[in-house]
Structures are given as C-alpha cells and as structure tokens.
Amino acid sequence: MTRRVYTAIPVFIITVLTALLAAACGGGNTEQAAVPDAPTVSPVDAATAGNVTGRVTFAGTAPKPAAVRMESDPNCMPPGGAATDEAVVLGQNGALQNAFVYVKDGLGDLRFPIPSNTPVLDQKGCLYTPHVIGVQVGQSIEILNSDPTLHNVHAVPTSNQEFNTGQPLPGMKHTHRFSTREVMVPFKCDVHPWMRAYVGVLDHPYFAVTGPDGSFDLKGLPPGTYTIEAWHETLGTQTQTVTIAAKESGTAAFEFKPKS
Amino acid sequence: MLHRFAALVAASTALLIFAGGLVTSTGSGLSVPDWPTTYGWNMFTFPIDKWVGGIYYEHTHRLIASVVGFLIVVLAVWLWRVEPRAWVRRLGYVALAAVITQGILGGITVLWFLPPPVSIAHAGLAQLVFCLTIAIALVTSPGWSRGAAGDSAADDRTLQLVAAVTTAVIYVQIIAGATMRHTGAGLAIPDFPLAFGQIVPSVWSGPIAIHYAHRVGAVIVSLLALATAGHVLYHHVREGGLRRPAVLLVALLIVQVTLGALTVLSGKHYVINSLHVVTGALVLGTSLVLALRANRARFTTQAERMRVAA
Structure with a gap:
C-alpha cells in the first residue's frame, strides 16, 4: 500500500505539471489576430464625396482635473509639477478634447482598403500619447516606449484578442493589428495604474478624435444618410443622423453634460 | 529541529x-x-x-x-x-x-x-x-509526540466534530472571499454592517449575491468558531493545548471581522484588504490546529500509544 502511494505521488505531480504546462503554452499573449482580406481601392467616387464636420462641447462647470500621483515610479515624476488626469480635457468655449467621433451606421456593405501608414501610440512621461486614437481593422498600430522606465502594454478589448506585453527598455516597439471592429479598446499599464488610452477600431476610415478646439471632420463620405456617434471615456456616447448629398458638407454638434 | x-x-x-x-x-x-x-x-x-x-x-x-x-x-x-x-x-x-x-x-x-x-x-x-x-x-512537535495536548478530547466526539466542521466551513468562507475578490465584487455592497441600508439587500445582481454570501458566511463562521471555543473553555479549560488555540481563534475572529468591515468602509484600502486575506488564513490555521489536537487520537497508531506509555 505504502509503495503504491510512493509511486502514485510522483506520477500525480508529473501529470499535473504536464497538463498545466501544456495549458500554459496555449495561452501566449503575443499572437496577432488573423485579419480578413481587404480591397486595395476605395469604393467611394471622389468626385461625389462630401464630408461631415462639427464640434463636440461640454456644457456646465468644468471639473477640476485631478493630479496624477506618480510617486510609485520616480522615473515618471514630471519636472516642475504633477501631471493631471486626462479623463475630461476642455479647451476654449467648452470644447471637449479626446472625443472619438465616427460613422456608426450608414455605409452598408462598402469595404475599404487598409491604410499603409502606422499610427503611433507613445508612452511618454508615463502617459499614453495620444490619449485617444483610431485605426482601421487590419491596420498596424505601433506602441512605443519613450520613457526611461519600463511599461507593460495591456489591451483589454471585448471583441478583439487581449494582449499584455512588456517593454522594459526605452525605445522598444510593439506592433499590433486588430481583427474586428470595436469602439473602444482600452489600453492600460499595470505598472502605472493611472495610464489609460482608448483605441477606436473601425472597418472604415470615417473617424476623428477631437483636438483642443473640439472640432472634427469626417472627409470623403459618399452621399447618404449616416448615424454619427461621439464617444467619450467618462461622459458616454451621443448619436446624430446626418444626410449629405453629392459633394455636400453636413454638420453635427454634440453637447455633453456632466454625469450626475 | x-x-x-x-x-x-x-x-x-x-x-x-x-x-x-x-x-x-x-x-x-x-x-x-x-x-x-x-x-x-x-x-x-x-x-x-x-x-x-x-x-x-x-x-x-x-x-x-x-x-x-x-x-x-x-x-x-x-x-x-x-x-x-x-x-x-x-x-x-x-x-x-x-x-x-x-x-x-x-x-x-x-x-x-x-x-x-x-x-x-x-x-x-x-x-x-x-x-x-x-x-x-x-x-x-514534541507536544504532539508526547500527547501533551488534546488527550482529554480523546472521547469528546462533540468537540472533534464541531472543530472539524468549523475548519471546513472557514475554508469554504475563504473560497467565497476569493471569489468575491477575483470577480471584483468587493464593494458590490458599499455599506456595513447593513447592505444598502437593510439587513437583506433590496436589489440583487451576481456581484451583490457573491458579496452577500461572504457576509452570511462570516456570520456562520463566527457562530461555529464561538461554539468550538465555548465548548473548549467549558469542558477542557485545563488543557492548554486546546485552550490556547480556542482563545486565539476568537481573538483572530474579532480582528478578521473588523478588517472585513474596514475593507468595505475604506473602499478596499490595499493594506487593510491584504491583512484581511492573511488573517483569514490565520483563522483557518488556528482552527485546524484545534481540530487536529481534538482528533489526535485518530492519528496515533497502537504502536505509538504503547511507545509513549512505555
């Protein structure tokens, strides 16, 4: 009986180890998702294309930006003061920065080429820059570490594949392509929990991120009726319907209010 | 050594x-x-x-x-x-x-x-x-070999059972706590000792149910631990090997419930939260010591008993 136990225990340990190691090897985080084929030429006739412009604003008393405490990593401390939280960034006359505005619906079955340029999501001063960015499905996005410290780039999508990769040295880059449409994919750094970025992934090129003046311009849209959505990380979403004729310019204005 | x-x-x-x-x-x-x-x-x-x-x-x-x-x-x-x-x-x-x-x-x-x-x-x-x-x-330990602790519990089936059950229930309660932590339900009920101002929550969701189960578990564990300790202090108070873990169990339980409350009230302060985790382990370990000492006779062979008697 005792001998049987002595034999059984090592066998049990080896079996568990083998099973768990096999399971662990199947869960890698550097794999890039498969990307569907895309056309090489735009289906939109440039001669009839129009655009939708507008502005995103914030109504009410502007919240005071909170200071970001970076003491946990001395390499992150900004010279001459603390960084501020980027959740709500306002410009002049209530202009709301970092809103992601895009065509949510109305393009039908149109399929678009994948852009060859590679947007960069930089980690600088222990903040993601830009804070909000958009890419197309299948387009490469480069995540760069410009800091003299280490980061982990951790994307936590719901429809795309999650990944978490380390960048221990300055200048390191990680390139990723998303496989499916998703608004928005949050990025975080678990080393520096205040670091947040949001990547809008769309299957078309009609998106924009508002700058300090709160404006946006969705260029090259074919004539049609579109649902335009403005997304903001803390204030939520708003939609509007805009119809444009050939070579026409439509407008949309979004006004967000403080969350109660 | x-x-x-x-x-x-x-x-x-x-x-x-x-x-x-x-x-x-x-x-x-x-x-x-x-x-x-x-x-x-x-x-x-x-x-x-x-x-x-x-x-x-x-x-x-x-x-x-x-x-x-x-x-x-x-x-x-x-x-x-x-x-x-x-x-x-x-x-x-x-x-x-x-x-x-x-x-x-x-x-x-x-x-x-x-x-x-x-x-x-x-x-x-x-x-x-x-x-x-x-x-x-x-x-x-030398005490275990000498049979210095728990001998008076050899025929106390009640203590043997209640100490073992208490230990098992504490473990289940710890698993409930781990489930709460790892599903992000730690603040699903934001007030303490009441739940949304009531004894039983008026609204329910998965996280609220998990959180509430942990609170109910704390009440059950407390009753069982007090029953075990009370039994020891009433029937085996001269037996230091049983009395000491029984008293320690109650003391740790008081600390643990306090830490649980403070975890909620502090918005899950990381030090308080972590102390709550390790104190849970200490409660479990103390209860285990008590249960093992109460059931010591079951682990001792006839040969060992004869050797100790000699």
Missing part, C-alpha cells in the same frame, strides 16, 4: 499569502506580463531599480514564492529522510505537489490575464499549502 523548520515554513507561507493579497489589492497581477521570466530577465537577476509601481508587488510575490517553494522541497526531503511515520512523510509529499501546482497556477493566471476560476483556484490552493505546512509543524 524539524518541527522548528516546519514552523518557519508555515510562517513563510503566511507571509507569502500576505504578499499575494497585496498583488490583488493593488491591481498588480499583470504588471509583469511574462512568466516564469520577468520582462525577459531570469526572475532572480531582474534589476532592483526596475522594481517600480505594480512590479514591486508582483515581483516580490514571485520571489517569496520561490523561497517558500524551496523551503517546502527541503521540508519534504527532510521528512522523507528522518520521519518514521509514513502518513507524516506523505503530508510532506502532498505539500510539495501542492506548492509546485500552486506556482504553475500562478504562472497560468498571469499568462491568461487573470481568469477568475484560475485566480480563485490559486487563492484556494494557497490556503491548502498553508494548512499542510501547519499540520506538518504540529505533528512534528
């Missing part, structure tokens, strides 16, 4: 549980994205100047875990070489298997982005490793 080493291993395991609690409480579980390496370095050569932010908690946890794993290897080999009782040697082998599995579970949960079932299993197995080291430390 073996007993003292086993006690050191048990204490190290408690420290490891506290370090693990800090990892979860600070949200640092994925701050080191690779495993078993650390940002590509060998874990033991990872530069100290890079232990920043969440890495400090996660990497320290890994290093302490490595030390505890090594100590348990030594303990298992030591038992294998010198321990005459086969069932005690087996405890060492099981502890070794458990700590190896525990390390791999820790790695898998990182590589798979902290899926709750794996993280809960990691938390639950940590408590079993702790219990195994405590059991080994207890049964290798």
Whole structure:
C-alpha cells in the first residue's frame, strides 16, 4: 500500500505539471489576430464625396482635473509639477478634447482598403500619447516606449484578442493589428495604474478624435444618410443622423453634460 | 529541529499569502506580463531599480514564492529522510505537489490575464499549502509526540466534530472571499454592517449575491468558531493545548471581522484588504490546529500509544 502511494505521488505531480504546462503554452499573449482580406481601392467616387464636420462641447462647470500621483515610479515624476488626469480635457468655449467621433451606421456593405501608414501610440512621461486614437481593422498600430522606465502594454478589448506585453527598455516597439471592429479598446499599464488610452477600431476610415478646439471632420463620405456617434471615456456616447448629398458638407454638434 | 523548520515554513507561507493579497489589492497581477521570466530577465537577476509601481508587488510575490517553494522541497526531503511515520512523510509529499501546482497556477493566471476560476483556484490552493505546512509543524512537535495536548478530547466526539466542521466551513468562507475578490465584487455592497441600508439587500445582481454570501458566511463562521471555543473553555479549560488555540481563534475572529468591515468602509484600502486575506488564513490555521489536537487520537497508531506509555 505504502509503495503504491510512493509511486502514485510522483506520477500525480508529473501529470499535473504536464497538463498545466501544456495549458500554459496555449495561452501566449503575443499572437496577432488573423485579419480578413481587404480591397486595395476605395469604393467611394471622389468626385461625389462630401464630408461631415462639427464640434463636440461640454456644457456646465468644468471639473477640476485631478493630479496624477506618480510617486510609485520616480522615473515618471514630471519636472516642475504633477501631471493631471486626462479623463475630461476642455479647451476654449467648452470644447471637449479626446472625443472619438465616427460613422456608426450608414455605409452598408462598402469595404475599404487598409491604410499603409502606422499610427503611433507613445508612452511618454508615463502617459499614453495620444490619449485617444483610431485605426482601421487590419491596420498596424505601433506602441512605443519613450520613457526611461519600463511599461507593460495591456489591451483589454471585448471583441478583439487581449494582449499584455512588456517593454522594459526605452525605445522598444510593439506592433499590433486588430481583427474586428470595436469602439473602444482600452489600453492600460499595470505598472502605472493611472495610464489609460482608448483605441477606436473601425472597418472604415470615417473617424476623428477631437483636438483642443473640439472640432472634427469626417472627409470623403459618399452621399447618404449616416448615424454619427461621439464617444467619450467618462461622459458616454451621443448619436446624430446626418444626410449629405453629392459633394455636400453636413454638420453635427454634440453637447455633453456632466454625469450626475 | 524539524518541527522548528516546519514552523518557519508555515510562517513563510503566511507571509507569502500576505504578499499575494497585496498583488490583488493593488491591481498588480499583470504588471509583469511574462512568466516564469520577468520582462525577459531570469526572475532572480531582474534589476532592483526596475522594481517600480505594480512590479514591486508582483515581483516580490514571485520571489517569496520561490523561497517558500524551496523551503517546502527541503521540508519534504527532510521528512522523507528522518520521519518514521509514513502518513507524516506523505503530508510532506502532498505539500510539495501542492506548492509546485500552486506556482504553475500562478504562472497560468498571469499568462491568461487573470481568469477568475484560475485566480480563485490559486487563492484556494494557497490556503491548502498553508494548512499542510501547519499540520506538518504540529505533528512534528514534541507536544504532539508526547500527547501533551488534546488527550482529554480523546472521547469528546462533540468537540472533534464541531472543530472539524468549523475548519471546513472557514475554508469554504475563504473560497467565497476569493471569489468575491477575483470577480471584483468587493464593494458590490458599499455599506456595513447593513447592505444598502437593510439587513437583506433590496436589489440583487451576481456581484451583490457573491458579496452577500461572504457576509452570511462570516456570520456562520463566527457562530461555529464561538461554539468550538465555548465548548473548549467549558469542558477542557485545563488543557492548554486546546485552550490556547480556542482563545486565539476568537481573538483572530474579532480582528478578521473588523478588517472585513474596514475593507468595505475604506473602499478596499490595499493594506487593510491584504491583512484581511492573511488573517483569514490565520483563522483557518488556528482552527485546524484545534481540530487536529481534538482528533489526535485518530492519528496515533497502537504502536505509538504503547511507545509513549512505555
């Protein structure tokens, strides 16, 4: 009986180890998702294309930006003061920065080429820059570490594949392509929990991120009726319907209010 | 000597549980994205100047875990070489298997982005490793061999049963707590001692149910622990080996309930939250000691009894 136990225990340990190691090897985080084929030429006739412009604003008393405490990593401390939280960034006359505005619906079955340029999501001063960015499905996005410290780039999508990769040295880059449409994919750094970025992934090129003046311009849209959505990380979403004729310019204005 | 080493291993395991609690409480579980390496370095050569932010908690946890794993290897080999009782040697082998599995579970949960079932299993197995080291430390102690503690409990079936049941229920309660932590339900009920101003919540969701189950579990554990301690103090108050863990159990229970309340009221302050985790382990360990001493006669063979009597 005792001998049987002595034999059984090592066998049990080896079996568990083998099973768990096999399971662990199947869960890698550097794999890039498969990307569907895309056309090489735009289906939109440039001669009839129009655009939708507008502005995103914030109504009410502007919240005071909170200071970001970076003491946990001395390499992150900004010279001459603390960084501020980027959740709500306002410009002049209530202009709301970092809103992601895009065509949510109305393009039908149109399929678009994948852009060859590679947007960069930089980690600088222990903040993601830009804070909000958009890419197309299948387009490469480069995540760069410009800091003299280490980061982990951790994307936590719901429809795309999650990944978490380390960048221990300055200048390191990680390139990723998303496989499916998703608004928005949050990025975080678990080393520096205040670091947040949001990547809008769309299957078309009609998106924009508002700058300090709160404006946006969705260029090259074919004539049609579109649902335009403005997304903001803390204030939520708003939609509007805009119809444009050939070579026409439509407008949309979004006004967000403080969350109660 | 073996007993003292086993006690050191048990204490190290408690420290490891506290370090693990800090990892979860600070949200640092994925701050080191690779495993078993650390940002590509060998874990033991990872530069100290890079232990920043969440890495400090996660990497320290890994290093302490490595030390505890090594100590348990030594303990298992030591038992294998010198321990005459086969069932005690087996405890060492099981502890070794458990700590190896525990390390791999820790790695898998990182590589798979902290899926709750794996993280809960990691938390639950940590408590079993702790219990195994405590059991080994207890049964290798001179007191256990001499039968100095628990002899008056040899015929007390009530104590044997209630102490064992209390220990099992405490373990279930810890699993409920781990489920709450790893599903993000720690503040699903934001007030204490009431729940949304009432004894029973008026609104329900998955996280609220998990959180409330942990609170109900705390009441059940408290009643059982008080029953066990009360029984000991009423029937075996002269037996120091039973009285001491019984009193300690009640004291730890008071601390633990207080820490649980403070965890909610402080909005899950990471130190309070982690102390709540490790105190839960200490409550479990104390109850286990009491249960083992109450049931000591079951573990003693006729030959051992004759040897002690002689």
